[in-house]
Amino acid sequence: MSAAAEVQRTAAVDLGALLDAGDGAVVTLVAGGTRLAAHRAVLAARSPVFRAMFQHDTLEASCGEVRIADVGGPVLRQLLSYMYTLQAPQLTDTARELLMAADKYGLSALKAACEQQVAVQLEVETAAAAAVLAVRHSCPSLTAATVQFIRAHDYKAMATRGWADAVLEYPKDIVEVSRLLGEPPAEASAGRGSSRPSPATRPLGDPGRSPAAAARHTPPPPDDATVSRLRSLSQQERGRRLIEAAEQGAVEQLRELLAAGADVRARGEYSWTALHLTARGGHVAAASCLVGAGAEVDARTSWGQRTPLHWAAEGGHAGAAAELLLAGADRGARDVHGRTPLDLARRGGNRELVDMLTQR
Numbered sequence: 001m002s003a004a005a006e007v008q009r010t011a012a013v014d015l016g017a018l019l020d021a022g023d024g025a026v027v028t029l030v031a032g033g034t035r036l037a038a039h040r041a042v043l044a045a046r047s048p049v050f051r052a053m054f055q056h057d058t059l060e061a062s063c064g065e066v067r068i069a070d071v072g073g074p075v076l077r078q079l080l081s082y083m084y085t086l087q088a089p090q091l092t093d094t095a096r097e098l099l100m101a102a103d104k105y106g107l108s109a110l111k112a113a114c115e116q117q118v119a120v121q122l123e124v125e126t127a128a129a130a131a132v133l134a135v136r137h138s139c140p141s142l143t144a145a146t147v148q149f150i151r152a153h154d155y156k157a158m159a160t161r162g163w164a165d166a167v168l169e170y171p172k173d174i175v176e177v178s179r180l181l182g183e184p185p186a187e188a189s190a191g192r193g194s195s196r197p198s199p200a201t202r203p204l205g206d207p208g209r210s211p212a213a214a215a216r217h218t219p220p221p222p223d224d225a226t227v228s229r230l231r232s233l234s235q236q237e238r239g240r241r242l243i244e245a246a247e248q249g250a251v252e253q254l255r256e257l258l259a260a261g262a263d264v265r266a267r268g269e270y271s272w273t274a275l276h277l278t279a280r281g282g283h284v285a286a287a288s289c290l291v292g293a294g295a296e297v298d299a300r301t302s303w304g305q306r307t308p309l310h311w312a313a314e315g316g317h318a319g320a321a322a323e324l325l326l327a328g329a330d331r332g333a334r335d336v337h338g339r340t341p342l343d344l345a346r347r348g349g350n351r352e353l354v355d356m357l358t359q360r
């Protein structure tokens with residue numbers, strides 16, 4: 001061990017012992033029924049929030065007691081221990097709560113450690129909550145990890161109770177997560193003509209999707225030359241190509257056609273819209289692109305009088321169905337035979353879709 005590392009370790013041990021002893025502590029942190037004595041100098045040195053609190057004429061500075069809201073006793077102990085020792089605890093069930101506390105008090109290194117731990121613990125049922133946490137607290141690495149995880153698990157997270165709860169409690173954050181899921185990966189604009197598959201044809205969960213690509217907030221604009229060429233086509237031809245691209249789930253081509261003025265309401269055979277075709281094929285990113293362009297989520301086909309949600313349900317495409325529901329699709333719509341999307345999901349035996357369509 002180097003001399004510098006040994007000094008750092010010794011200092012951490014000494015400060016940890018000072019915390020345990022409570023000698024000279026002049027402030028008390030309170031979380032629920034937990035009260036912990038601490039030293040102003042240590043808190044101010046570690047956290048810009050505590051430093052500002054103690055430098056100004058605040059109630060906490062005058063009374064010597066700081067109440068920590070929305071934090072339990074175990075999390076408060078971990079937070080305080082880190083500020084004394086700068087050693088992140090081995091986190092299990094408290095990683096998310098500690099991440100929020102670390103963000104609130106400006107402890108960036110602890111926040112990063114918590115991000116890593118939450119990413120390691122990702123599960124299909126809890127992926128929505130982790131994604132919301134990442135978006136609300138500006139966690140780029142965790143945002144990338146959750147988006148990649150949801151894609152890699154064929155968007156099954158969007159058919160869980162956890163996703164439905166997040167939609168109800170944090171609608172704006174879920175909209176942002178859905179937007180990120182609908183963005184093409186970085187390869188969409190890189191190396192046209194390369195041998196790598198395009199985002200539209202690469203299978204879901206392909207390891208070629210990098211976390212950095214998943215977390216981008218602004219997709220690359222469509223190629224100007226391509227858009228200019230497409231504008232020279234007739235509106236009818238642009239509509240035909242839009243329908244064709246939708247059936248293939250070709251997100252990049254959809255974006256180029258829409259940028260060139262293709263009508264998102266264009267219809268093909270049997271009055272199918274582009275959104276009908278992406279729903280039938282389970283193309284989540286393509287569906288998100290069309291919804292964002294103003295596609296009618298409850299459009300009906302002339303044959304069968306079905307909405308896009310009917311086709312997503314019949315095909316067992318939970319991710320596409322979730323995208324449509326998030327956009328306000330009518331889950332009670334009936335086709336010419338009086339069947340709702342729920343009826344079709346039940347007939348197909350898709351438990352995830354049934355659960356999704358029966359949740360409010």
